Every structure is written in structure tokens, then in C-alpha cells.
Amino acid sequence: MQTISVIDAVAMIPDGATVMVGGFMGVGTPERIIDELVRQGKRNLTVIANDTALPGRGIGKLVDAKLVGHTIASHIGLNPETQRQMIAGQMKVDLVPQGTLIERIRAGGYGLGGVLTPTGVGTVVEEGKQRIESNGKTYLVEAALHADFALIGAFLADYLGNLSYALTARNFNPVIAMAASTTIVAAEHIVPIGLIAPDHVVTPAPLVDYLVANG
Amino acid sequence: MLVNLGIGIPTMVANFIPRDMKIFFQSENGLIGTGPIPEEGMAHPLLTDAGGRPVTALPGACTFDSAMSFGLIRGGHVDVTVLGALQVGANGQLANWMIPGKMVPGMGGAMDLVTGAKRVIIAMQHTAKGKPKVVNTCSLPLTSVRPIDLLVSEMAVIAFPDGKAMLMERAPGVSVEQIVAATEAKLLLADKIPEMQL
Numbered sequence: 576m577q578t579i580s581v582i583d584a585v586a587m588i589p590d591g592a593t594v595m596v597g598g599f600m601g602v603g604t605p606e607r608i609i610d611e612l613v614r615q616g617k618r619n620l621t622v623i624a625n626d627t628a629l630p631g632r633g634i635g636k637l638v639d640a641k642l643v644g645h646t647i648a649s650h651i652g653l654n655p656e657t658q659r660q661m662i663a664g665q666m667k668v669d670l671v672p673q674g675t676l677i678e679r680i681r682a683g684g685y686g687l688g689g690v691l692t693p694t695g696v697g698t699v700v701e702e703g704k705q706r707i708e709s710n711g712k713t714y715l716v717e718a719a720l721h722a723d724f725a726l727i728g729a730f731l732a733d734y735l736g737n738l739s740y741a742l743t744a745r746n747f748n749p750v751i752a753m754a755a756s757t758t759i760v761a762a763e764h765i766v767p768i769g770l771i772a773p774d775h776v777v778t779p780a781p782l783v784d785y786l787v788a789n790g
Numbered sequence: 791m792l793v794n795l796g797i798g799i800p801t802m803v804a805n806f807i808p809r810d811m812k813i814f815f816q817s818e819n820g821l822i823g824t825g826p827i828p829e830e831g832m833a834h835p836l837l838t839d840a841g842g843r844p845v846t847a848l849p850g851a852c853t854f855d856s857a858m859s860f861g862l863i864r865g866g867h868v869d870v871t872v873l874g875a876l877q878v879g880a881n882g883q884l885a886n887w888m889i890p891g892k893m894v895p896g897m898g899g900a901m902d903l904v905t906g907a908k909r910v911i912i913a914m915q916h917t918a919k920g921k922p923k924v925v926n927t928c929s930l931p932l933t934s935v936r937p938i939d940l941l942v943s944e945m946a947v948i949a950f951p952d953g954k955a956m957l958m959e960r961a962p963g964v965s966v967e968q969i970v971a972a973t974e975a976k977l978l979l980a981d982k983i984p985e986m987q988l
């Protein structure tokens with residue numbers, strides 16, 4: 576794990592990168608990294624996240640700045656700007672059931688090719704997918720997802736990069752931390768080693784490549 | 791009992807739970823033990839419901855990531871979900887997530903909830919702009935092929951045993967004929983159709 580300035584962290588992310596972003600309606604999203612992505616104007620990003628938050632908040636800021644070319648999410652209903660860009664053909668949007676989305680990400684991080692889920696069988700979600708019968712039940716084959724970068728919003732990070740999360744800000748964060756080539760973390764508090772007890776570490780330090788320094 | 795409430799009318803269910811009933815409410819963004827909206831000035835920015843609105847956590851609450859949250863839902867660990875509906879078919883199939891060409895918000899957690907919860911209850915207005923919402927066959931995209939268990943509206947309680955719509959109860963002052971007239975789907979009539987106990 577390396578500590579890094581937010582400027583240098585975002586400079587590593589090229590135009591056209593695929594980024595997984597933690598957060599649920601912006602809660603748990605690393606706003607400092609998002610703000611710097613907007614400032615550096617990284618274009619044509621593919622964003623994999625639960626939702627696109629609201630205009631002016633979290634991923635919504637990337638949408639406002641027209642930096643997102645493709646969104647893979649479960650819900651965009653609370654961000655009218657995402658819907659506008661989708662309808663205008665400026666942004667491709669893939670809508671995925673939330674439980675399927677998180678499992679596809681988990682599969683990507685856990686070394687699996689995908690998952691079998693009953694969710695979506697017989698609905699529009701099934702289009703183009705393989706069906707499998709197992710133990711008398713019907714499942715869809717849902718492929719694993721990977722990203723170039725995972726952008727994590729943690730509550731505590733110790734000097735090694737062990738992470739813990741607060742309340743409902745955990746959501747996608749620990750799952751995406753395993754599914755990207757490079758994991759970048761912004762934490763609300765950076766604390767001494769040992770302050771997060773072993774039983775309370777949710778994301779182990781070896782998963783974290785870069786910790787964004789304070790300031 | 792673990793219960794997940796959708797937004798809108800279903801959210802109001804929490805206000806009518808008998809005191810002696812032990813219920814845990816789940817927010818699918820990663821919380822069991824969801825409590826009421828916090829008092830003015832007491833909101834925590836990292837404690838919200840699935841719509842991003844501030845909530846509280848009751849004593850004994852716990853938090854977890856989205857993989858566990860949807861493992862609970864899809865894995866059959868949620869006893870009851872109460873959701874809204876755009877349409878319910880005569881066979882109990884539900885459409886509640888999009889209107890092609892008009893409203894494409896995304897399904898969020900709805901497909902997983904209807905597929906995985908042990909019991910699916912719909913709480914909704916019986917009609918939309920005077921048009922029946924309980925229809926012969928859903929014309930809108932389905933949320934799941936799994937039929938719902940119970941539908942409660944301001945007019946009626948309808949159950950779906952064996953994939954058939956059966957009128958069980960009527961709202962005070964509402965006749966069976968009025969319900970049938972406001973319903974496109976053919977309703978089987980239970981032997982007795984008492985008024986709802988409110």
C-alpha cells in the first residue's frame with residue numbers, strides 16, 4: 576500500500592477507464608476522489624455502481640460533468656440527469672438487479688466466472704442470457720464483472736491500509752475492493768495501526784493499493 | 791421476523807405494527823433494525839434508508855455489505871416484503887419497475903425481493919387514474935415470474951392461491967360489486983367476504 580495525494584491518485588486513471596465506485600445514493604462514495612475526477616476532466620468513463628446518486632452528489636457529479644459514457648447500475652431513478660443523457664443517447668446505461676450486480680462484482684473479485692441466480696428469470700433481464708436448471712430450479716448465468724479501478728469510501732483506514740466502514744456507508748465498498756486491478760481508498764479518518772482491531776477489519780490491507788492522504 | 795418495506799404506501803406499514811410483535815426491518819442498503827426518521831438535527835450522514843433519506847438504528851441493529859443484504863433477500867431469509875405495484879396480473883404476477891418509454895428508473899432491489907422473499911405483499915391504490923391495476927395479464931415488464939401472495943388496496947384484500955386471484959375482504963362500505971367493477975382480472979369470490987378489520 577502506498578499513500579498518495581488525491582491529485583496523483585486520479586492522474587493514474589486514464590480516459591475511458593472502467594471504475595467501480597462505492598456508495599449507495601452517495602452514502603459511502605469517496606467524494607474527494609470524485610471531485611478530483613471532475614477537476615481533471617476524465618472522460619468516457621465506464622462506471623459500475625449501485626446507482627448514480629443525485630445531481631451534485633457522488634457519482635451524480637461525474638454525470639453532471641458528462642464524464643460517464645457507460646453506466647452499469649441497478650437504479651438511476653433519483654437522478655434525472657442520468658435519465659436525460661440516456662434518453663438523448665449520450666450515455667449507455669445497463670440496468671441490473673441490485674442483488675445480481677453485487678454478486679457479479681463479488682464473483683469478479685472472488686475468482687469466479689459468474690453466478691447462477693433465479694432473479695430475472697422470465698423477465699426482460701433474461702434476454703441474451705443462458706438458463707441453467709439445477710436441483711429442479713431455474714437460474715440465469717450472470718457473468719463476473721471486473722474494473723480497472725475501485726474507488727472506495729472507508730470510515731477508518733490504518734497506516735497499513737486495513738479498512739472499516741460506518742453504518743450504511745459500507746454497501747458496495749468491501750465487495751468492489753476485491754474486483755478491480757487497482758484499489759484506491761479515501762477514508763474519513765486515517766488512524767494508527769492497531770486502532771482497528773483484527774475482528775473489526777472489513778477490508779484487509781493487502782487489497783488496498785493506494786490510500787489517499789489527508790489534506 | 792425480518793421484513794423489507796418498499797417506498798411509498800408500503801413504508802407506512804411500519805406505523806401500524808402491534809407493540810408485542812417482534813419485527814426487524816431491513817433496509818437493503820445494509821441495515822437490519824431500521825428505526826424511524828431521526829429528530830431534527832439528529833441525522834447521521836452515514837445512516838440512511840435505501841432512498842438515501844436519514845433513518846435511525848434501533849438497539850440491536852446491525853449493518854452489513856450489499857452482498858449479504860441481497861443474500862438475505864434472495865436466500866429466503868426475509869420473511870415478508872411489502873411493495874408497491876404498477877400492475878398485478880390475475881395469476882399474481884407483478885409489474886412494478888418500469889413503464890417503457892416513460893419511466894425507466896431501474897429495478898433496484900425489486901426483482902430480488904419478489905424472487906426471494908418468503909411472502910410478497912402488495913400495498914397499493916386499487917386503480918390508477920380510474921384504470922384497474924389488477925389486470926388479466928400484465929402489459930408492463932414483469933418484476934418476477936413468481937406470483938405475489940397477497941394484495942391490499944383501499945378497496946380490497948386479494949389473495950393468490952394457486953395463481954388465481956381470490957377476493958378475501960372488502961374495505962368498510964365497499965361492496966363486492968364495486969371491487970369487481972374496479973378490477974379487470976376475474977376474481978374468484980371467497981365463501982364469505984367480510985369487511986376489513988381496521
